[in-house]
Amino acid sequence: MDKRFKEISLLIREYSLGRFENDITLSPLLDEVDAISNGINMLGEELRAITISRNYFNNIFNSVSDMVFILNNKGVIEDANRSAEVQLHYESGALFGKTINDLHKGNISILRSITKELKKGNSLISNESFLHTKYGNVIPVSITATYFKDERKKKQVILLTACDITYQKKAENLVIRAIIDTQEIERRRLAKDLHDSLTQQLSAIKFYISSIAESAKNQQQKIILLKSNDALTNVITDMRNICFNLMPKTLEEFSLLKAVKEFCNHFLYHKKAKFIIEQTNALPNFSKELKIDLYRVIQEFITNAINHGNANKITIRFSYLKEILKLLLVDNGKGFDTNQSGRGMGIQNMQSRIKSHKGELNIESYMGKGTSYKISIPLND
Ligand SMILES: Nc1ncnc2c1ncn2[C@@H]1O[C@H](COP(=O)(O)OP(=O)(O)O)[C@@H](O)[C@H]1O
Ligand SMILES: [Mg+2]
Known part of the structure; x- marks a missing residue:
């Protein structure tokens, strides 16, 4: 009798350590102790089945190529799969406890825009956004998010997947x-x-x-x-x-700065807004293609600032340092949500024009506080 109880207590100990492979061989007596052993064996089988299905889901969770995050209602990452860690360059487990906004760093909280949509009753939302890696690189992603009931913790979480695009x-x-x-x-x-x-x-x-x-x-x-x-x-x-x-003929024959000044005067924009056009140091000559592209970017910026932002002050500043051409465009208009801006052709065209010269365009905009574009273009090749 003593030996059989010892066997039972050893098996329960194994269970508590998450090992469910063994079971107890029943004695020929088939008495009450055997009945208990039988119950414990059945419990073991169930625990084994649960572990298998848990492992099964964990495997799926970790083997999909999209990044998957489980967020609580404050946007804190409660779980993230291997793809998320690998693609964002975090060590295993290092994403837990961070918030999704830590990975986004946009001017508008990504969590707020997701929960706003989900609360409207949209069960699954998807949009284009971006995530930052640990080293600050920006990855464009297509995001889908949905509410998800965590049965273990009896609470609602957000299941967010992000696909690198x-x-x-x-x-x-x-x-x-x-x-x-x-x-x-x-x-x-x-x-x-x-x-x-x-x-x-x-x-x-x-x-x-x-x-x-x-x-x-x-x-x-x-x-x-x-x-x-x-x-x-x-x-x-x-x-x-x-x-x-x-x-503009000026653009073909003279400098970009001259063409921009002419543009501001030509279309009576100077009656709607005050223009500050300056250059902090001498600019080198650059290709006609780049001149046209920057001219179009500035043209679009001014049109947007005046038509969408109702701006009445626009600053355009050129500088050139260490073979990098920098262009700062600032308006004092009403600002906009840059997360939603993917829809406009204007901004998309500006992005492609700048990207095709291996340049970068960084847009910052704050509601009521205007918009600024920082453009940098390497001129060394
Ligand atoms: N400087 C700005 N101030 C305020 N809103 C802006 C500004 N630039 C862009 N926007 C917003 O971003 C949207 C997209 O701009 P854009 O890509 O140029 O497309 P479009 O001008 O054709 O609408 C605009 O519709 C506007 O809502
Ligand atoms: Mg536009």
Whole structure:
């Protein structure tokens, strides 16, 4: 009898250590002690089954290539799979206790935007965002999140998966770059054609009309001719503006700074906002392509700042240091949520233009506090 109790207590000890492989061989007596042993054997079987299914899920959790996080309602990471640790360069277990916002570092809390959507009743949300690795590199990711009931802890957690979309983004950028290049070529051709044919011919007509207007004897005809002359002046001005927008001649012939100054004056933007355009040191010459790309970026920034941000002060600062061209663009407008900005073509085009010169664009924007772009472009190759 003593020996059998000892066997029971040894097995229970094994169970407590998470080992469920062994069981007790029943005696031929089949008495009460055997009944207890039988119960313990059954418990062992169940525990074995639970362990197998737990291991099964752990294996899935750790072998999917997407990053998977379990977050509590404060955004604290309660669990993260191997992919998350590997892709974000954290040691095993080092992500636990950090918050998802620690990995995002955007201007808007990623947790807040996720819970806002989930609370609206969307059971599964997905959007594009980015995560920072331990070393500060930024990985573009596609995120899906859903509420998830943790039965063990009897509480609701957030199951968040993040899929690295670096290659997809690169491919998208290449496509966008190709579209932009085609657009630029077309714009240049159109600007040239309009300028060299239509504008020249209109100027010639204007010249004829103004010469007959001056010598016209009939007062009524004279008035009509003068009016036609004024109308033609407006058409020519509009045409010049269109050509300028398509491809400013200044940009082809002079510096970027000059073209930007001209752009601000040309479209009466200077009546809507005060422009501070400066250069902290001498800029080197750079390629025509880069000049056009930066010009378009600045053009888009100004248009956004005035139209979306209602800004009335815009600063454009160029500097050049250690073979890196830096461009700072700041507005004092109403700001926006940069997490949501993926939708606009404007910002996406700016990103691809800058990326194609191996440059970086860093956008910071705070609600009510304006927007700033920091652009840096290496000029050494
Ligand atoms: N400087 C800015 N100030 C305020 N909001 C901005 C600014 N720049 C961009 N935005 C916001 O970001 C969105 C995307 O901009 P963009 O990519 O240029 O596309 P679009 O101008 O065609 O809307 C805008 O619709 C606007 O809501
Ligand atoms: Mg825009």
